[in-house]
Amino acid sequence: MKMKIMAGLTWAVLMSGAACADIIVAFDEGAPKDRFTIVNAGDCPLRDITITIDLGASAAGLIFDVTERGAGVQVFQPLELVVGRELLRDVPEVGDGDNSIALPIADFASGAEVAFTIDVDDTVGTREITVSGAEIEGAKVAISHLAGVTEATFGADAVARIGLDGCNA
Numbered sequence: 001m002k003m004k005i006m007a008g009l010t011w012a013v014l015m016s017g018a019a020c021a022d023i024i025v026a027f028d029e030g031a032p033k034d035r036f037t038i039v040n041a042g043d044c045p046l047r048d049i050t051i052t053i054d055l056g057a058s059a060a061g062l063i064f065d066v067t068e069r070g071a072g073v074q075v076f077q078p079l080e081l082v083v084g085r086e087l088l089r090d091v092p093e094v095g096d097g098d099n100s101i102a103l104p105i106a107d108f109a110s111g112a113e114v115a116f117t118i119d120v121d122d123t124v125g126t127r128e129i130t131v132s133g134a135e136i137e138g139a140k141v142a143i144s145h146l147a148g149v150t151e152a153t154f155g156a157d158a159v160a161r162i163g164l165d166g167c168n169a
Contacts, residue, residue, distance in 0.1 A: 025053065025141045027158040033077045033117035038084075038103070044167035046108040050144040054100040058154070060122035060135035067096040077119035084114035094118065 022042040028035040038051055055062035066078045079094045079101070089104040103114060122135050134156045141160040142151045152162040 022164070023051065023141075023143060023162040025051070025152075025154075025160045025162070027120075027136050027154065029120075029158075030117070032075045032119070033080070034120045035082075035115060035117050037113060037115040040108045040110055040112045042164070043110055044164075045110055046105070046145065046164075048106060048146070049108060050102050050104045051114075052100060052102040052140075052142045052144070054140045054142065055120070055136070056099045056139075058099075058135060058139040059137045061124045062099060062120050062122055062136060062139065064094050064098050064101065065096060065119040065121045066094050066098075069096070075119060077117060080117045082115050082117055084112065087112060087114055 022040075023046075024039045024041045026037045026039075028037065036053060040046060055064075064079075065076045067076055076096070079092070081088070081091060085091070087105050087107060089106045092101055092103060094101050101118075105114065108114075120136075136154045136158050137156045139154045139160075140151055141154070141162060142149050143162055143164065145164065147165075150162055150164055152160040154160045
């Protein structure tokens with residue numbers, strides 16, 4: 001599945017076209033760890049931005065399951081940055097049962113990537129430990145930048161695409 005998401009991100013980067021600053025956020029269901037991959041697919045380097053992933057509006061009431069005890073079920077996985085740690089100003093803390101995470105990115109060059117693994121559980125379905133693309137649908141991604149905040153929503157394909165106007169976003 002990870003190869004599928006990465007191939008999809010590569011295709012999306014190549015096909016993203018005219019926007020100066022595009023951010024693509026993809027969710028990949030995995031066992032035992034789920035993965036979020038954030039790619040600067042635009043032509044512009046971005047500085048001092050914060051990318052917030054908010055699962056609160058997801059179709060399945062998704063939460064982060066990071067400890068053995070708490071809101072999640074069965075398997076848990078704490079936040080682990082696997083790509084791009086050096087791009088972050090600091091590593092965010094995620095509490096068990098939280099439904100959002102904010103990643104403060106100091107420098108996000110064109111083509112750069114930040115990826116992390118964590119366990120995501122659904123709170124309204126029958127298979128709480130398996131999250132499909134349709135279950136993350138409706139979750140939001142927001143980018144706080146110099147010009148304000150720009151948001152996008154995850155689709156049933158488990159991808160959110162955010163286009164920013166200009167390189168000084």
